[in-house]
Amino acid sequence: MSKEVDVPAFRSQCPVAASLDLLGDKWSLVIVRDLMIGKRKYKDFQDSPEGIPTNILANRLRKLEGDGIIEKRPYQEKPVRYEYALTRKGADLLPVLQQLALWGHKHIPGSWSPPDWFLNAKPGDLPQEK
Amino acid sequence: MSKEVDVPAFRSQCPVAASLDLLGDKWSLVIVRDLMIGKRKYKDFQDSPEGIPTNILANRLRKLEGDGIIEKRPYQEKPVRYEYALTRKGADLLPVLQQLALWGHKHIPGSWSPPDWFLNAKPGDLPQEK
DNA sequence: ATGTAGACTTGCATATTGCAAGTGACTCAT
């Protein structure tokens, strides 16, 4: 079995469409959001209020890693436990999520206001690998 | 039959997650992009290089309209033909798509550079209804 | 009458999602 990570064939060279080929689903950007707010372990992602199914979480972590958006590394042996972090490529999604959060807050009644630290942050401020 | 437009139950009140409840799929933002670059008719969307299947196009147009992101109106009778346009809510997605386009261009090899007019535009500049 | 165009709908196969339960490695309390 090829471990279900295949090279993505982009639908077009449009940067919007190509980005959506990597991130255009209900869960990927939720995981990226969690990493931006400091979550790093599998359990942390599971505990988010959206309630991601565990098989989808495992699949998305693999995909995001395969696409170079996050990195996985063991932070302890015995038993081996992993943590995840954004790469620079992943941290660069901050402006996208900032704008998406602003849009949601403005147009979706009942959605929270994004915290100021989040809106004022820059990609380099985020916790990230390397 | 209830015409397959149901009221969305948001996964959480996080503005990122709630936005993705409306837009988190491979096609919705591609249609929004097309409207931003001036496309307005069903056929225009079909002809985009990504090649959206027609059943998905019809479904997404219905959903986006139901969520108040686009509007549909007949521009001629006999035979009746429709055109679509962004609402203000839809036009407000411009900063999201601008950032997504910048990210894609920076991190996805082979993706085009977004045109300057697109990067410099503001939501109010876009063709929109009302 | 025949052909073409626009805006869809329908049928059906494949792929993705979601839910529940299970697994394996280890730690900790009794």
Place this chain on the structure above:
DNA sequence: ATGAGTCACTTGCAATATGCAAGTCTACAT
């Protein structure tokens, strides 16, 4: 030294969504 618990997943399977091809309906064009 069991037994229970945690973490990071995997597996099975049903429900839903996506993708492809073809068909429909109305109207205009020849």
